[in-house]
Amino acid sequence: MIDNIPLNQIETEMRASIAQVQANIANAAKKAGRDLSEVTLVAVSKTKPLEMIQIAYNLGIRHFGENRVQEALTKIAAFHPDDLVWHMIGHLQTNKARKVVSAFDIIQSVDSLHLAQTLERLIAEEAEESGKRLPVLLEVNVAAEASKAGLALSDVPSVARQIATLPHLEVRGLMTVAPQVEDAEGVRPVFRALRQARDQLRSELTSCVELSMGMTNDYAIAIEEGATIVRVGRAIFGAREPV
Template sequence: MINQPPIGQEAIIAANLTRVRARIAEAAQRAGRNPETITLVAVSKTKPLEVIKVAYNLGIRDFGENRVQEALEKQAAFSPSDLRWHMIGHLQTNKAQKVCGSFAYIHSVDSLHVALALQRAAEKKLHVDETEVQQTVLLQVNISGETTKEGMTIEDAPAIARQLLPLSHLKVQGLMTVAPLVDDPEQVRSVFRALRQLRDKLRQEVPEHSWEQLSMGMTDDYHIAIEEGATIVRVGRAIFGERVK
């Protein structure tokens, strides 16, 4: 029996999702893209499980979490076969064992150090219980250069991508970035464009990886990100309202 969400919550989330999906479609149309090629990840960090179930019942299949323990507890309680959990927060290497194989996507591989930790975690799972893990990851790039943000530099990304080639348990499928907080979303268009341009460069320089995914854009700027090529947008507040601290 699913606990019922607060009265009115389901209607609010449904209305919010309608607006978000419409805006995704409009942005895709402006860019001459098919909106069905864009994955909406509902950022559910700090949100109770009942609210996540509401969004799932409204058609959301991708949920983003940034706290490992919170995410694992939610997975243990609710993980239908068609639900995809995304780790979108900074990943500490000492959490690699818990994270590897538990998420459809890890968006926040921001260094060779983190990638190696995930590879070792997958190797350990194979050795201990013969669980074969092929973990899909995205490389997090700090396009804006802000010291408060995680991510490898644009300059380091090609070399790191090449160093990941021997890591047999990792599937690199693209890039991720977090844009600066600004008053006018147009101010971050150049950030999203730079990530797309880096992706295009990596397709030429390290073609052994799949570079199909660009995870960029959040509540305030996902429409701009889509216009610049985002294939995954991470939206929380526009769906669920202000998050709990």
């Protein structure tokens, strides 16, 4: 039971929510003439209890995104099936990087060369013989919002090239958090600009294929514009708990 709601009721509601999100993803992919297999759904489980993550997993979700390091580490320690992929999607401070490199499967929020170099050093210390490479996405502040982290769009090519030389990191693509707008159509140019930046990079960095963009309010438009990863929380788990 969570907040006095029986788990079977929560499961019923989440089953319907996940089915609706998956249907929306399929419709958006079809509209864009894309293969559904090109889009990965990441369930954003920030502030949600472990029981809800386990329910989502049992309903077929395999990718989960967390924003806060300490909260995430507790969940990962308690629940880590071999086929579950944990995504770090929140702002990452360098003083917390050591905990992240050993726990998460992919970091979507690398927003500076300094952070990438810190991750590289920490992985190298732990994986001298294992040959581990950590997949990362570069977070881009496409709309240049003062309140958000991320690389400036103009800085992406040079920073990506430098990070790509680090032997323990693999630049898998780009990520952005779009501005909050009343009409989701208003963020289409943001998604389009990120796709164009990715396309330019991919000509020289062949591993740079992913586009993580789109959340509950705008993931359908993000898919139409080329998203390969969408990060959906509220539409799966319901409103976030107070923090």
